[in-house]
Structure formats: C-alpha cells, structure tokens
Amino acid sequence: MTVLQQRRYTFKEYEEFEKEVDARYEYRDGEIFKLTETTKRQNTIVLSFSSLLHPVARKNGCAVFINSIKLKLKTGEKYVYPDVIYTCEPADLADDSETVVQSPSLLIEVFSESSHRFDIQDKRLEYFKIPSLQYYLLVSQKHYGVELYERSADFWKYTIYDGLDAKIELEKLGVTMSLAEIYEGI
Numbered sequence: 001m002t003v004l005q006q007r008r009y010t011f012k013e014y015e016e017f018e019k020e021v022d023a024r025y026e027y028r029d030g031e032i033f034k035l036t037e038t039t040k041r042q043n044t045i046v047l048s049f050s051s052l053l054h055p056v057a058r059k060n061g062c063a064v065f066i067n068s069i070k071l072k073l074k075t076g077e078k079y080v081y082p083d084v085i086y087t088c089e090p091a092d093l094a095d096d097s098e099t100v101v102q103s104p105s106l107l108i109e110v111f112s113e114s115s116h117r118f119d120i121q122d123k124r125l126e127y128f129k130i131p132s133l134q135y136y137l138l139v140s141q142k143h144y145g146v147e148l149y150e151r152s153a154d155f156w157k158y159t160i161y162d163g164l165d166a167k168i169e170l171e172k173l174g175v176t177m178s179l180a181e182i183y184e185g186i
Helices: 011-021 040-059 116-127
Strands: 025-028 031-034 063-066 070-072 078-080 084-087 106-111 135-140 145-151 156-162 167-170 175-178
Touching (some): 011 025, 040 063, 040 084, 040 106, 078 116, 145 167
Antiparallel strands (some): 025 031, 025 078, 070 078, 135 145, 145 156
C-alpha cells in the first residue's frame, strides 16, 4: 500500500479521483493509499467465501459484497476495502447503487505478506469498534489457515484454524464452512 501524494484530500476529491483512475484506493483522514494488486490465489479464496456465504445471506435477507465495496470506519473519516463484507443492516441494503457499507456482521481479509501487519494491527482495531461486527476473519494465502475473531459479551475470542480438515462455525450467522471449501482449487 502506497500513499498517493503528500497532501490532504477531501472525501469528495477522493471519490472523484478513484473514478478517474478506475482503481482501488483507501481513504484515511485525508490521505489516499493505493491498494496492492490482488493475486489469482487471493481472488480464488474471495470467490470461495462469496459462493459459500451468498446462499445463507439470501435466505436471511442479508448480502455479501466482495472487493469493490467500501467500508466506512467509525473513527475519523476512513474508508477501506475489506475482501468480503457480510451485512444484514437494512440501511446497508436499501440502495443497491451505493458503494459504501457501514454496519457489517462479518469482515474477511485475505492477507498477503505485505498486508498482514496492517490487516491485523490497524484494521483489526478499527473493525472492533463497529458495533454490528460479530466476526473478523484473517485468511492466509500462503498456507491453509484462518484466524477468527469472534465478538463475545465484552471481549473478542481468538481462534486459529489450520489444515484442510478444520471447520469454522459462525453460529450467529448460521454458517459452517471447512477450510477445504475455502481453499478449493488452491
């Protein structure tokens, strides 16, 4: 992730710039950061999550968004692009021409070596401030492994899933998936 220029942008300038260049940039309090290119492996994993979550989302009146929908964070003026967003919030679902979600139940980041530190340190702390968020998954591209953060009453529970036989249960969403399904084709 690289900073665009050493100046502050308004959110409106950021949106206009992003449309002009037809690329994804994250916006953090006036600074614009170019996202790194995705790999085929990352894309395959994101598509697996989408195909596993989509039927459950439709059945429950929810939606799954991937890659190009922004998430507005709760602190400051910050917009990021999680790899997968699962939301049941009526305001997030009301206008399908919108490009921003604010109240997700589940966020998934498929990390690379270069993005892992940012995803686990900076984004995780911001994500935990979202009242609607129940689950945050960090998914490795390098090995068959998923880190799950699950909201409990007053803390976040952390679980590591390793190996293709592992099954992840997201009980609050009514979703169970195996790492074999997530990493199919990899």
